[in-house]
Amino acid sequence: MILVLRENASQAQIDNLIIWLKSMGVDTHLSVGRYQTILGLVGDTSILDEDMLSSLDFVESVKRIREPFKNANRKFHPDDTVIEVGGRKLGGGHFQIIAGPCSVESEEQITYIAKEVKKAGAGMLRGGAFKPRTSPYAFQGLRDEGIRLLMEAKAETGLPIVTEIMDANHIPVFDENVDVIQVGARNMQNFELLKELGKLRKPILLKRGLANTIQELLMSAEYIMAGGNEQVILCERGIRTFETYTRNTLDLSAIPVIKELSHLPVIVDPSHATGLSRMVRPMSLAAAAAGADGLIIEVHNDPQHALCDGPQSLTPDAFSKLVPDISAILGIVGKELG
Ligand code: PEP
Ligand code: MN
Secondary structure, three states, X not given: OEEEEOOOOOHHHHHHHHHHHHHOOOEXXXXXXXXXXXXXXXXXXXXXXXXXXXXXXXXXXXXXXXXOOOOOEOOOOOOOOOEEEOOEEEEOOEEEEEEEOOEOOOHHHHHHHHHHHHHHOOOEEEOEOOOOOOOOOOOOOOOHHHHHHHHHHHHHHOOOEEEEXXXXXXXXXXXXXXXXXXXXXXXXXXXXXHHHHHOOOOOEEEEOOOOOOHHHHHHHHHHHHHOOOOOEEEEXXXXXXXXXXXXXXXXXXXXXXXXXXEOOOEEEOHHHHHOOHHHHHHHHHHHHHOXXXXXXXXXXXXXXXXXXXXXHOEOHHHHHHHHHHHHHHHHHHOOEXX
16 A cells, blocks of 8 residues: 655654554555655555545545555655665666676686776676576586685776575675675575575665566565565566577566566666677667666677687677667666766
């Protein structure tokens, strides 16, 4: 349920209402926007008398929300959420490019790529340490050593690090050392993992599952937010369709749909969406034009010999040529890089 409050509502009236709602077992989320103040009610609101709430002279209207997601819902929180990572902003007009290899392979590799992507304009470094591979015989990542090498690359470049978690047992190490914790497509509905991540106060990059709807993505964000962690970045990374030319089908329309439904920032992964490096450039430009708040792009110094996802990786040179064109599109849609 949401209450739209009148402009003249006093702080004391709002505070008293919040205290009373709490005593009824209903949590609140106050959002003071430029034009409207909204009180979002979370919990069992069926016990509340809608007419009584409407009759309060500082309440303009009362709306019951039918959508099953509340914390992630734009109706509760009309303004865009802006996530800050190491002094960089993502969302609300601030666009970030996260770039780096699929997997951390060695100290030289990750440090070299980190320097190159930073020079080209990336604001954060990606790199998998724990890898969700389809085959148990494929390279599984350097694991803890991978996290350590990412930290070294961060120390060298100042770039915040983004890496995927697969096991809730790793949360203490990730919470201490990683700037943005990625939940991969395969774990989007690992609800126990999401609940544990909800206890942190750290940005979570939540990727859309291979065969999940936008609503299911928002419900997964809700799991994290219900625990009190409101820093969720959504990521469209392509979904399974009957089309097989590209690795997945990039659902670009998910961007404006999510923007309508949610205040959370949404970024696009054109690398996993297409699986083909030559498709990364057009899809990156399209994502920026469609209103995305950022991109996560795989970049490798030697794609042919990459231990994972070489065919979809850009070289540092191709990446550096792409960034200025993304910036040009951001100028048209009223956003800025960084
Ligand atoms: C990744 O980003 O390295 C990755 C495995 O992506 P996804 O979970 O989208 O497949
Ligand atoms: Mn990859």
